[in-house]
Amino acid sequence: MLTLRYDDGTIRLDGVDDADVAVESLPGVAWDDRGLVARTSAYRYADLRDTLGERGVAFEDEVATSVSERLSVSHAYDLRPYQAEAVAAWREAGERGVIELPTGAGKTVVAVDAIAALGVPTLVVVPTIDLLDQWRRELETEFDAEVGQFGGGEQTGAPITVSTYDSAYLRAEDVGGDFGFVVFDEVHHLGGEGYRDAARLLSAPARLGLTATFERPDGAHEVVADLVGPKVYEASVDDLAGEHLADYEIRRIEVALGPDERAAYEDAQGTFVDYLKRSNLSLRSGSDYRKLVMRSGNDPAAREALLAKQRARRIMMNADAKVARLGRLLDRHREDRVIVFTAHTDLVYRLSERFLLPAITSETGAAERREILERFREGTYTRVVTANVLDEGVDVPDANVAVVLAGSGSEREFTQRLGRILRPNADGGRALLYEVVSRETAEERVADRRR
Incomplete structure (x- = not known):
């Protein structure tokens, strides 16, 4: 009889000759001459199982047997209507797919409900150590079950386990057959080349991706759809604002460069633009920009153009007038909780020193960051300044005002920053x-592009 087994990140098909089935007709299955067996990538297990069933091929499923343990877990959440709709849409799609909800809309609640509904060994994969800690605390609070951890200095498996993407990739060949359900938090990270194998090496048939912004500019969300499933439910900030998230307003403030800044900016930007014109390149083309980067390796003029672009970017993003305007905004919102976002670490420290703001950057240690955020949460601090690291992967306390002094043209980054101030306030106030x-x-x- 045909037998399916998990084997080092693949599904191994033993007894193919006896099953009278053409190997090449099965999803992703190929003959492995080294092992003299047929194999397919582990993530194709669900498709393979379904195909065999549809064709009436009898088989023994040792993959399913290995995760047959039933977990008796429940939670105390009262799901909001859109959260219940999201879970229902995912289950209707065959328990595979991506749910897109804004930051602050309770994606964790959706996953916890799905875990309880399926009641099978589950792996939750997250991008950062902060999220690793947050998920583990949440799962231990909600479920009366042991929660294991891969990452952050610990490698302990359990029926419910939380892992970083890095650890999931490193451990997948060994534990990839131990789970019937996998949750990918911030699932857009799976689009990265290295992390894709973390999903390919897992056999879990049930897969759930969570994100605030599914689509990637590089089109890699199509790879995510193949590994996890398509987007099955989405709700935007505007869909939820007012009832489930705070009403919000976005105000754009334009400031002028100083005379010296303007001269330096025009000089640097001119050097960059002139090179593009001479080389018949366009910033509108991603391929042209890649050509410029490649040329900079052996073309001094191309290298100078790139360096000039960086100088111009730094001048416009760190302008003195922005610092002065921030001072007025902080004074205006002295009674509010404010997060200031920048693009450069040196500006964070400049603002921290000038306005006595607690600062969080990639250089901030984990303990110090937790202390700052805890003091922000309890109200000892009412404002904090950061460069990128609070965009995602960190449980940021409630704030109602955000000031974006600088950022990229990424819609994802902008959406995540907006989401940091959208948790409803007790007084029902509007976020700014x-x-x-x-x-x-x-x-x-x-700024136009990220909108």
């Missing part, structure tokens, strides 16, 4: 996001 943009610079186009 300020975009401070240098007038008559390329930053105006950057």
Whole structure:
């Protein structure tokens, strides 16, 4: 009889000759001459199982047997209507797919409900150590079950286990057959080349991806759809604002470069633009920009153009007028909880020193970061300044004002920053996001693009 077994990140098919089935007709299955067996990638297990069933091929499923343990888990959440709709849509799609909800909309609640509904050994994969800790605490609070951990200095498996993407990739060949359900938090990370194998090496038939922004500019979300399933439910910020998330307003403030800043900006930007014209390249083309980067390795003029672009970007994003305007905004919102976002670490420290703001950057240690956020949560601090690290992967306490002094043209980054201030306030107040943009610079186009 044909037998399916998990084997080092693959599904091994033993007894193919006896089953009278053409190997090449099965999803992703190929003959492995080294092992003299047929194999397919582990993530194709569900498709393979379904195909065999549809064709009436009898088989013994040792993959399913290995995760047959039933977990008796339940939770105390009262799901919001859109959360219940999201879980229902995912189950209707065959318990595979991606759910897109804004930051602050309770994606964790959706996953906890799905875990309880399926009641099978589950792996939750997250991008950061902060999220690893947060998920483990949440699961231990909600479920009367042991919760294991891969990452953060611990390698302990359990029927419910939380792992970083890095650890999931490293451990997948060994434990990839131990789970019937896998949850990928911030699932857009799976689009990265290295992390894709973390999903390919797992056999779990039930798969759930969670994100605030599913689509990637590089199109890699199509790879995610193949590994996890398509987007099965989405709700935007505007769909939930007012009832489940705070009402919000976005205000764009334009400031002028100083005379010296303007001269330096025009000089640097001119060097960059002139090279593009001479080389018949366009910033509108991603392939042209890649050509420029490649040329910079052996073409001094191309290298100088790239360096000039970086100088111009730094000038427009760190303008003195932005610092002055921030001071007025902080004074205006002295009674509010404010998060200030920048693009460069050196500006974070400049603002921290000038306005006595607690600072969080990639250089901030985990213990110090937790202490700052805890003091922000309890109200000892009412404002914090950061460069990128609070965009995702960190449980940020409630705030109602955000000031974006600088950022990229990424819609994902902008959506995540907006989401940091959308948790409803007790007084029902409106959230405010300020975009401070240098007038008559390329930053105006950057700001337009991220909208």
